[in-house]
Amino acid sequence: MSTAPLVEVKHLTRVFDVSKPWLNRLIEGEGRIHVQAVTDVSFTVGAGETLALVGESGSGKSTVARMVVGLLPPTSGTVVIAGVDMWAPAEAAERQKLRRRLQMIFQDPYASLNPRWRVDRIIADPIRAFGLAADRAEIEHRVGELLALVGLDPSDGRKYPHEFSGGQRQRICIARALSSNPEFLVCDEPTSALDVSVQAQILNLMRDLQDRMGLAYLLISHNLAVVRHMATRIGVMYLGRLVEVASPAALFAEPRHPYTRMLIDALPDLAMSGRPRKPIEGEIPNPISPPGGCAFHPRCPLAFAPCSAQVPPLREHGARSVACHAVEAGRI
């Protein structure tokens, strides 16, 4: 039996060409302009695990998610899910079979639901597309089951998306995602468009479904507090690179990377330990012209000579990985 993880991402990189059209460039004497959105990102997600990716806006989280589910081709690097290379042309037929096993949930539950379809049709669509039910009666039964599973009433299937609240709409998106019996869900900011109280309900539902169905999640959020109680491991991204990967317990007890520290220091002190809350300082640099060396060095309170000269590699330090010259030199 293979012991390979369900999801294996290696050296994933994505560059966007954001140049002006050719004639404009010629007249204005400008060269091509590239955005380095994701650089050399590697991780694994095992069956039933949750890997969370966190980082500020523009750090490349959604770009990673879109490459993992097959919506956006990588510039380089590989995504292998259940042994199938998502981007190898030779594996197109295998990839088609894999589609059923992986689904995505987006931030805006309204934009991702067809407003002209009734909810039962929305949820039944993947069941039909993948041929997962024998007849109409079986589809209806399955849709009713899925609605109940996500805490809605089977009669809600007769309604349209606009008749529901934001939280209920996200439940519908989850029911639709689960309708093909997937093993792996990629959730890009699944709760950030929702009220705080509703966010907790949706996260609890996701946890509950994971326990029941053994789902693996790639959970994306700009908020460390959201992923703390969901994740098996947390990967912190900065300007397209992973800078620290650790268990939530290790990350919160002892963040090593200065950027992780900055993110944790900015969280509200829920434990009432008296720790002062420090707002995040500085801004994420322009990815068109990122700082050389460690991209965090202009914001880093611990920067020293090597930081502006060399990109620190992501290295294992016990059970965690960190990309920082100061950690490597034993300064932190």
Ligand SMILES: Nc1ncnc2c1ncn2[C@@H]1O[C@H](COP(=O)(O)OP(=O)(O)OP(=O)(O)O)[C@@H](O)[C@H]1O
């Ligand atoms: N289609 C695109 N064309 C050009 N640039 C893009 C495209 N998609 C993303 N980018 C750029 O790539 C970088 C990473 O974007 P991405 O959306 O992955 O970040 P994110 O971490 O998901 O941010 P947010 O928290 O705001 O959702 C950004 O600089 C963004 O402007």
Ligand code: SF4
């Ligand atoms: S490598 Fe240097 S600049 Fe980057 S986080 Fe570590 S200490 Fe700060």
Ligand SMILES: [Mg+2]
């Ligand atoms: Mg995003």
